[in-house]
Amino acid sequence: MALxxxxxxETEYGVISxxxxxxxxxxxxxLVNAYAGAxxxxxxxxxxxxxxxxxxxxFALEDAFPPEVETHMxxxxxxxxxxxxxxxxxxxxxxxxxxxxxxxxxxxxxxxxIIKESMKRANALLPDRHEIxxxxxxxxxxxxxxxxxxxxxxxxxxxxxxxxxxxxxxxxTRQIYCGAGKVGSEFSMEKPDAVSYQITxxxxxxxxxxxxxxxxxxxxxxxxxxxxxxxxxxRRLHVIVGDANMSEYATYLKVGTTSIVLAMIEDGAFxxxxxxxxxVNTIRAVSRDIExxxxxxxxxxxxxxxxxxxxxxxxxxxNYYEQNGLDCVSSDDFPREGExxxxxxxxxxxxxxxxxxxxxxxxDWLAKMRLINAYKxxxxxxxxxxxxxxxxxxxxxxxxxxxxxxxxxxxxxxxxGDAETARTEPPHSTRAFFRGMCLQRWPEFVVSANxxxxxxDVGEGPLRRxxxxxxxxxxxxLTEDLFSSCSTPMELILALGLEHSExxxxxxxxxx
Amino acid sequence: xxxKIRKSVSIPEExxxxxxxDLVVGKNTHAENLKADLDDLLDEIDSILETNxxxxxxxxxxxxxx
Numbered sequence: 001m002a003l004x005x006x007x008x009x010e011t012e013y014g015v016i017s018x019x020x021x022x023x024x025x026x027x028x029x030x031l032v033n034a035y036a037g038a039x040x041x042x043x044x045x046x047x048x049x050x051x052x053x054x055x056x057x058x059f060a061l062e063d064a065f066p067p068e069v070e071t072h073m074x075x076x077x078x079x080x081x082x083x084x085x086x087x088x089x090x091x092x093x094x095x096x097x098x099x100x101x102x103x104x105x106x107x108x109x110x111x112x113x114i115i116k117e118s119m120k121r122a123n124a125l126l127p128d129r130h131e132i133x134x135x136x137x138x139x140x141x142x143x144x145x146x147x148x149x150x151x152x153x154x155x156x157x158x159x160x161x162x163x164x165x166x167x168x169x170x171x172x173t174r175q176i177y178c179g180a181g182k183v184g185s186e187f188s189m190e191k192p193d194a195v196s197y198q199i200t201x202x203x204x205x206x207x208x209x210x211x212x213x214x215x216x217x218x219x220x221x222x223x224x225x226x227x228x229x230x231x232x233x234x235r236r237l238h239v240i241v242g243d244a245n246m247s248e249y250a251t252y253l254k255v256g257t258t259s260i261v262l263a264m265i266e267d268g269a270f271x272x273x274x275x276x277x278x279x280v281n282t283i284r285a286v287s288r289d290i291e292x293x294x295x296x297x298x299x300x301x302x303x304x305x306x307x308x309x310x311x312x313x314x315x316x317x318x319n320y321y322e323q324n325g326l327d328c329v330s331s332d333d334f335p336r337e338g339e340x341x342x343x344x345x346x347x348x349x350x351x352x353x354x355x356x357x358x359x360x361x362x363x364d365w366l367a368k369m370r371l372i373n374a375y376k377x378x379x380x381x382x383x384x385x386x387x388x389x390x391x392x393x394x395x396x397x398x399x400x401x402x403x404x405x406x407x408x409x410x411x412x413x414x415x416x417g418d419a420e421t422a423r424t425e426p427p428h429s430t431r432a433f434f435r436g437m438c439l440q441r442w443p444e445f446v447v448s449a450n451x452x453x454x455x456x457d458v459g460e461g462p463l464r465r466x467x468x469x470x471x472x473x474x475x476x477x478l479t480e481d482l483f484s485s486c487s488t489p490m491e492l493i494l495a496l497g498l499e500h501s502e503x504x505x506x507x508x509x510x511x512x
Numbered sequence: 513x514x515x516k517i518r519k520s521v522s523i524p525e526e527x528x529x530x531x532x533x534d535l536v537v538g539k540n541t542h543a544e545n546l547k548a549d550l551d552d553l554l555d556e557i558d559s560i561l562e563t564n565x566x567x568x569x570x571x572x573x574x575x576x577x578x
Contacts, residue, residue, distance in 0.1 A: 014574050024575065089576040138577075141569065146577020214578040240578065360546050374550050375557065390565035393572060402560060407553045409546070 002263035002328040003234070006153040006430055006471045007101070007255055009108050010094040011244050012087060012146040013115055013398070014135035020126075024089040027132050029074040031091045032084055034122035035114060036076040056160050056225040056235070077449045079424050079440045081432030082107065084114060088215065090146050091115065091134065096432030097451075097471050099331045101256035101341060102413065103427050105248050109414045110422035112136065115398055117423070136244045137396035138201035141389055143186050145205045147214070148244035152237045152259060153229075153471060158266050163237070164210055164221040166270040170261045170313060171220055171241045172283045173306040175200050176292055177348050178254045180243035181365030183372065183392040187284060195288055196383040197372065199365045201243045203287035209279055214240055220279055228451035230469045237262065241283075246396060246405035248413040249362035253348060256341035259329045260317050269320045271312055275299040290369065292352060307352055314345050331429050367408045368395050434474030437483055438492075445489040458490040464498060 017027045075085030081096030093114055095107035115134055122132050139145045154163065179200035184192045186204040198204075211219035220241050227236045239258070245251045264270045276282050277297040286296065286306050295303035304312075320326075326338025351358035356366045372391050381387060395404045426436025438446055438454055447455045447463060454466045468474055486492040493499060562568040 012577050014572070016572060088578055090574070135572075140572050140574040142573060144574045144577065146574060149578070215576070370546075370550060371553070374554055378554055386566040386569050387561070389569040390562055393569065394561060404557075404560065407557075407560075409549050 002266040002324075003153055003155050004099065004327075004472060005259035005263060005329050006097050006099060007104055007259060008095040008097050008151045009104055009111075009251070009255070010092055010147075010149045010151070011108065011111060011136065012090040012092045012148070014137060014140065014146065014396075015089075015091055016133050016135075017131070018133060019130040025086060028086040028089060028091040030122050030125075031115070031118040031132060031134070032074040032076060032086055034125060035084065035118040036074075037121065056223040077435070077439060077446075078114070079426070079436050079443075080107070080110060080422055081426035081430075081436035081439075082111065082114070088146070091118070096426055096436065097430040098427050098432075099429035099472075100329065100334045100337045101252050101259060102334050102337060103429075104255045105251045106414050106418060106422050107427065108251055109248065109419040112398070113419050113423045116400060119398060134398040135393065135396045136246065136398060137180065137393070138243050139182065139186060139205075141182075141184060141186070141192075141393070143188070145186070145202060145218075147202075147240050148242055150239040150242060150255060150258065152239070152262050154235045154237050154262050155266050156231070156233055156235050158235075160223075160235075163262075163265055165275055166265045167237070167258070167261060168209065168220055168279050169274045169276050169309065170258060171239070172276050172279055172286055172296070173309045173313070174254065174257060175203065175283070175286050176306050176310065176352055177359070177363050178242060178245065178250060179203075179287065179363075179365040180245055180250075180396075181368040181392070183389050193384050197290060197369055198287045199290060200287045202241060203284045206241065206280060206283055220283060229471050234471070243364070244396070245364050246403075247362055247364045247367065247410045249344070249411050250364050252413055253341070253344060253362075256329065256337070257313075257317075257345055260320075260326065260338070260341060261313065263326070263328045264317060264320050267320070267324065269316060269324075271316050273298065273300050273302075274309060274312060290365075307349060310349055314342070314349060317345070318342055333428065361409055361411045364395075364405070367405065367410060368392065371395070371404065371408065428476040430471050431468045431474035433476045434468065434479050437479070438489075441483070442489045456489045456493065458488075458493060460490070464489075464493045466493070466496065466498060 015024050015027050015031070075083065077083055083094040085092055093111035095104060095111060098104045098107060119132060119134060126132070138148060176199065182198050182201045183196070185195040185198070186192065205218050206220050207217050208219040210221040210223060211217065212223050213219060214222060218240065222238050222240045224238045225235070227234050229236070242254055245254065261270065275298055277299045282296045285294065292307055293305060295305050296309070297303055321338060321342060329341065330337040348359050348362065356363065360366050360370060372388050375381070375391060376383070376385070376388060391404065394402060397403045426432045435449060435454060445456050445458060447457045449455070452468050454468065456464045456466070458464055482492065482495055486495055
């Protein structure tokens with residue numbers, strides 16, 4: 001039975017400093033620290049159990065070029081359960097763990113508000129005409145890329161090879177509604193102007209089918225095995241292949257459809273013949289085919305367009321729903337999430353089969369393309385005009401008033417008020433609730449945090465560690481009584497039976 | 513019709529929506545409205561765009577991303 005699809009997104013933002021010379025690491029740190037300055041204390045992230053080197057295929061990476069391990073740069077844990085930090089010279093926001101796609105969109109929007117607020121606070125501290133600016137996109141147009149990574153909870157029982165093969169089919173073809181669009185090419189074997197416009201930002205950067213790297217020789221399937229929860233039961237699928245989206249509906253579709261596809265794979269319901277031949281070449285070919293008319297080859301020799309493949313996946317999803325329901329992607333707060341994802345998926349594919357009309361306000365690459373084509377025509381520009389690249393970049397500009405996607409009347413899923421609230425309030429249905437509430441109530445007592453534990457200094461005796469190995473525990477329904485009956489961290493520790501939590505054997509309450 | 517679909521995926525209220533091909537009908541009016549909006553944007557866009565596009569684009573360099 002498919003596991004509940006706990007999920008989240010980590011977004012690396014592009015960053016520049018204008019009017020002064022500063023390394024991106026410094027500029028990113030200024031942003032993160034300016035935001036954290038509003039809190040009583042900066043909470044240190046506990047890197048203790050992070051194992052980015054461990055490979056899901058069963059070995060630890062040794063003689064290959066080692067992936068870079070995150071260093072102790074500016075980072076903070078926020079009261080909404082999110083993490084905000086400097087990663088590889090970019091400011092990065094990771095949403096808290098969410099139970100549904102809608103909540104991921106909500107917290108991704110909250111992440112945008114966090115970034116905008118950071119810019120506002122940082123720029124207020126900088127001298128005149130000095131500014132730090134950020135971009136929610138995935139490339140600088142010069143061959144450098146940064147990611148928008150998705151994370152999904154899947155069962156450890158599902159054979160990884162099967163998971164990788166089938167979800168690759170979805171990653172290669174979902175580009176037709178998930179892509180954020182890009183002027184030009186960054187594929188190393190091509191001149192930049194070989195392609196005037198393509199569907200995604202990221203396709204150019206993928207060179208392998210599967211692997212552990214994230215910064216060079218990028219693989220479509222990333223094998224990082226760092227579940228941040230019980231490793232016997234769970235796997236966290238770390239997805240690096242997607243574009244960051246400005247359209248809320250595009251983010252919703254991206255996360256919603258992928259959650260359903262993963263559930264189908266867990267339950268052996270993914271169509272077995274839908275396997276792409278040469279995914280690395282195909283992911284690029286699909287990105288370059290803005291007419292969406294060229295066929296791609298499956299391993300059984302048949303040829304289908306990406307849209308046809310998506311319709312087949314959708315049909316299988318609709319059958320899967322008829323037989324199993326979609327509780328795995330829905331929740332008490334969002335009981336119809338599964339049906340809504342399926343309906344939007346079908347509407348979108350139907351619109352794409354008619355050239356995209358009807359989805360100009362939900363699909364980023366279409367909205368951006370219309371803008372670029374209209375501007376090019378109006379001003380009679382050549383396809384290589386720098387202004388078209390500027391439009392591409394400003395579509396993702398996080399400066400209020402400079403962001404072009406905001407002028408495209410994209411369909412909204414989240415109200416501004418909800419996004420603002422989610423900046424500080426955690427989701428209800430995952431362990432992020434417990435983390436966020438502890439940080440709200442007792443920030444000065446939380447010494448450090450990780451996805452799967454909190455460490456308290458209760459003011460007497462040794463530090464106390466609260467393990468949080470179950471993503472679906474520590475929810476509001478499981479812990480609200482705990483929070484209303486405890487007014488100090490020590491009371492919380494005692495109520496959880498963790499008085500002697502520095503020892504290996506302890507009684508942990510049902511909340512965890 | 514767009515409104516109906518929008519309601520079905522907005523939070524917190526969710527209503528049942530049956531998506532059929534008929535919902536794609538009426539797209540011509542929808543397309544016309546979108547074109548009008550785009551024309552409006554094009555009129556004011558030069559005041560939003562960075563003044564020196566070439567310099568703006570050339571100076572945007574990012575390193576070290578995942």
